Amino acid sequence: MNQSIKPGDNPDLTEERLSGTFDTNSMAAVIYGSDKLAQRRREISEAVSRIPELQDSKPCPFMTREEKILEGSRKSAILNRLLPGLIDLDSFEETVFIHQEVIGIEGHPLALHESLFIPPIATQGTDEQQKKWLGRAQRREIIGCYAQTELGHGSNLRALETTATFDISSQEFILNSPTITSLKWWPGALGKSANWSIVIANLIVHDKNHGPHPFMVQLRDEKSHEPLPGITVGDIGPKMAFNGADNGFLGFENYRIPRENMLMRHSKVTPDGGYIRPPHAKIGYSGMVRVRSRMAAEQGLFLAHALTIAVRYSAIRRQGYLEDRSREVKVLDYQTQQHRLFPSIARAYAFIFCGFETIRLYDQLLIDVQNGNTSGMADLHALTSGLKSVVTHQTGEGIEQARMACGGHGYSMASYISEIYGVAIGGCTYEGENMVMLLQLARYLVKSIEMIQNGKSKNLGPMVAYLAANESEIDLNLGPNEYLKVFQYAARSQAWRATEKFQKLRNSGMSKEQAWNQASVELTRASRLHTRLYIMSTFINHVGSVVDQKIKKVLIDLLNVHITYEVMDIGIYVQGLLSSDQMDLIRNQLYVSLETIRPNAVSLVDSFQISDMQLRSVLGRRDGNVYENLFKWAKSCPLNDKDVLESVTKYLKPMMDKSKL
Numbered sequence: 001m002n003q004s005i006k007p008g009d010n011p012d013l014t015e016e017r018l019s020g021t022f023d024t025n026s027m028a029a030v031i032y033g034s035d036k037l038a039q040r041r042r043e044i045s046e047a048v049s050r051i052p053e054l055q056d057s058k059p060c061p062f063m064t065r066e067e068k069i070l071e072g073s074r075k076s077a078i079l080n081r082l083l084p085g086l087i088d089l090d091s092f093e094e095t096v097f098i099h100q101e102v103i104g105i106e107g108h109p110l111a112l113h114e115s116l117f118i119p120p121i122a123t124q125g126t127d128e129q130q131k132k133w134l135g136r137a138q139r140r141e142i143i144g145c146y147a148q149t150e151l152g153h154g155s156n157l158r159a160l161e162t163t164a165t166f167d168i169s170s171q172e173f174i175l176n177s178p179t180i181t182s183l184k185w186w187p188g189a190l191g192k193s194a195n196w197s198i199v200i201a202n203l204i205v206h207d208k209n210h211g212p213h214p215f216m217v218q219l220r221d222e223k224s225h226e227p228l229p230g231i232t233v234g235d236i237g238p239k240m241a242f243n244g245a246d247n248g249f250l251g252f253e254n255y256r257i258p259r260e261n262m263l264m265r266h267s268k269v270t271p272d273g274g275y276i277r278p279p280h281a282k283i284g285y286s287g288m289v290r291v292r293s294r295m296a297a298e299q300g301l302f303l304a305h306a307l308t309i310a311v312r313y314s315a316i317r318r319q320g321y322l323e324d325r326s327r328e329v330k331v332l333d334y335q336t337q338q339h340r341l342f343p344s345i346a347r348a349y350a351f352i353f354c355g356f357e358t359i360r361l362y363d364q365l366l367i368d369v370q371n372g373n374t375s376g377m378a379d380l381h382a383l384t385s386g387l388k389s390v391v392t393h394q395t396g397e398g399i400e401q402a403r404m405a406c407g408g409h410g411y412s413m414a415s416y417i418s419e420i421y422g423v424a425i426g427g428c429t430y431e432g433e434n435m436v437m438l439l440q441l442a443r444y445l446v447k448s449i450e451m452i453q454n455g456k457s458k459n460l461g462p463m464v465a466y467l468a469a470n471e472s473e474i475d476l477n478l479g480p481n482e483y484l485k486v487f488q489y490a491a492r493s494q495a496w497r498a499t500e501k502f503q504k505l506r507n508s509g510m511s512k513e514q515a516w517n518q519a520s521v522e523l524t525r526a527s528r529l530h531t532r533l534y535i536m537s538t539f540i541n542h543v544g545s546v547v548d549q550k551i552k553k554v555l556i557d558l559l560n561v562h563i564t565y566e567v568m569d570i571g572i573y574v575q576g577l578l579s580s581d582q583m584d585l586i587r588n589q590l591y592v593s594l595e596t597i598r599p600n601a602v603s604l605v606d607s608f609q610i611s612d613m614q615l616r617s618v619l620g621r622r623d624g625n626v627y628e629n630l631f632k633w634a635k636s637c638p639l640n641d642k643d644v645l646e647s648v649t650k651y652l653k654p655m656m657d658k659s660k661l
């Protein structure tokens, strides 16, 4: 049964919920990995909804940027006091969840503290460094951020300009921002809130540049919160979204920090100026891999937010007629609406399943690395680079379709979809610009194909083994595994096409860099297909492991939407494999699967369990009572505080009066 039904709800939504074939709490348990985790999310939502001081002081769209930052800080401080009674403090998931529940998605002063400040201390700091800073950070006696990107460089980390020069005589590092382009630029919470930061700077010892390394740097006085001498810091101004966060700039002028402030678990500088290399050249980048590994689930949930709004609204929005001319239909009954929304529901599920898998892979890698085994780093770097790129892009597309699916009201901030969109597509850029990251994965694919060409196919990892296969015919009787083979064919032929293009250019005498550049569009296409194949196979495996038969049945229906939609979407890459009859068959299977999933659409989005508090959408309200609340929302707009505005008395009225003369 659908657990969201309550008296007083819009009857159209209740009707949808009654038509659902499964228990939404059981589905939530599958989405979030266990009954306990899903249950904890419900308990936390319920608990915070009863605390008046944690409620919004007014709707976010009516707040200025300063008000958003103030509100985020107010709630962060209250949460810090109340957290011990509300969540398991050792659970990162619960910490992130409660902040999203209470503060929402627009960012807050501690957003980076949990995800990018504490983890590098915990994984790259020595035991002594952890003892010194971890407790203080966890108790929030200090607020931190992660300052890597500069005004002139974000993607190309080798070109960062900030320097940390070791001064043996004082046993200090001297930090400098030698040019305007070397100013740190973008770090969240840096502008006004953080008083400490992990700063990525080029380590210079005895005039030798050892490349980017992480340093713990105090930015502001802990009593006055004033910037310390030698530090220039401020906010970079309003952004497309995420305006509850104070992304900032930062410059150093001969700013000194003790030698012990370089995070030295992996690379070290000894007191006499000796440099000890890390066990893997890119170990300092592992904080980014951690964040990327969490992005598929995070983005899947952004998509889930937008779909919860659009699907619920589509079930109460009546417009036009089908056969019955006596009553307008729910717009959710239109095939075009279903085609717009249902493949995205499938993707949201797929991203979340995939996301929890990559989080698990990262956690395992972390254990391996702490035990001195770095052999899994390249695989996870390649996987998460592709995944963050594909998932952020498709999430953006899905959210924009959800907005359009809500017609005019989707364009209003009352839907809140534009904010979700703005926040989500930030992910196409942060943690590595998507094209740049797709090209990182492409390096891995090209290397894999070179292994096959050199007769070393047996050394390929399981994720790329398909590159060595030779599938050229597909059984017309398509089931999930046949679809997987179709996708493998597409990904494999594109990976070979791109690699051969690169190799041909190389063989023509072109430099490696130029050849790579000229093959790069084809290479990024290969990376996308490889990643979409991975998403599909993870989805298939996940559904296969579900035990509850009612849940499994509806997930198979959803999987059918996914696999048919995905294969239709890559039609151009499978022309050599599938006949036009086969393509027609798949197209028809997609239409059938849309009809099959229709009665469960609302229950599938309800299963994400996103509370009204978190959703902040008038259109997506659980109770479906949209129209009266839209009217209330509009009336509460500050522009309606007065009937006659100064804009009228000062300018329009005099203009009209003058025109009358």
Ligand SMILES: CCCCCCC/C=C/C(=O)SCCNC(=O)CCNC(=O)[C@H](O)C(C)(C)COP(=O)(O)OP(=O)(O)OC[C@H]1O[C@@H](n2cnc3c(N)ncnc32)[C@H](O)[C@@H]1OP(=O)(O)O
Pocket: 111, 116, 146, 148, 149, 154, 155, 156, 157, 158, 188, 282, 285, 286, 288, 289, 298, 377, 378, 381, 429, 430, 431, 432, 433, 436, 440, 443, 444
């Ligand atoms: C809810 C909303 C919350 C919002 C929070 C937002 C928070 C945002 C934070 C940030 O954005 S922090 C800043 C993030 N910045 C980036 O992601 C920068 C992207 N750039 C890079 O990561 C690197 O510059 C690069 C693109 C990976 C290139 O690095 P580099 O030039 O050093 O290496 P290459 O020559 O390209 O490759 C050499 C070799 O190294 C391998 N490699 C690269 N990275 C890794 C890694 N992380 N782990 C393992 N291996 C890595 C790479 O594959 C190459 O291998 P081979 O091909 O030579 O075998």
Ligand SMILES: Cc1cc2nc3c(=O)[nH]c(=O)nc-3n(C[C@H](O)[C@H](O)[C@H](O)COP(=O)(O)OP(=O)(O)OC[C@H]3O[C@@H](n4cnc5c(N)ncnc54)[C@H](O)[C@@H]3O)c2cc1C
Pocket: 112, 146, 147, 148, 149, 152, 153, 154, 155, 156, 185, 186, 187, 188, 242, 247, 426, 429, 430, 431, 432, 433, 434, 435, 436, 439
């Ligand atoms: C919301 C948000 C939050 C952020 N938070 C933080 C933070 O907390 N800390 C932090 O340090 N940074 C942060 N950043 C910065 C972010 O990590 C960088 O903006 C990002 O890594 C992209 O780098 P860039 O801006 O230099 O883009 P650029 O590299 O300048 O990208 C511009 C264009 O050039 C292309 N391009 C660049 N290099 C290549 C290449 N080698 N091959 C092909 N094409 C290329 C890109 O594809 C893109 O189309 C944040 C950014 C945003 C938007």
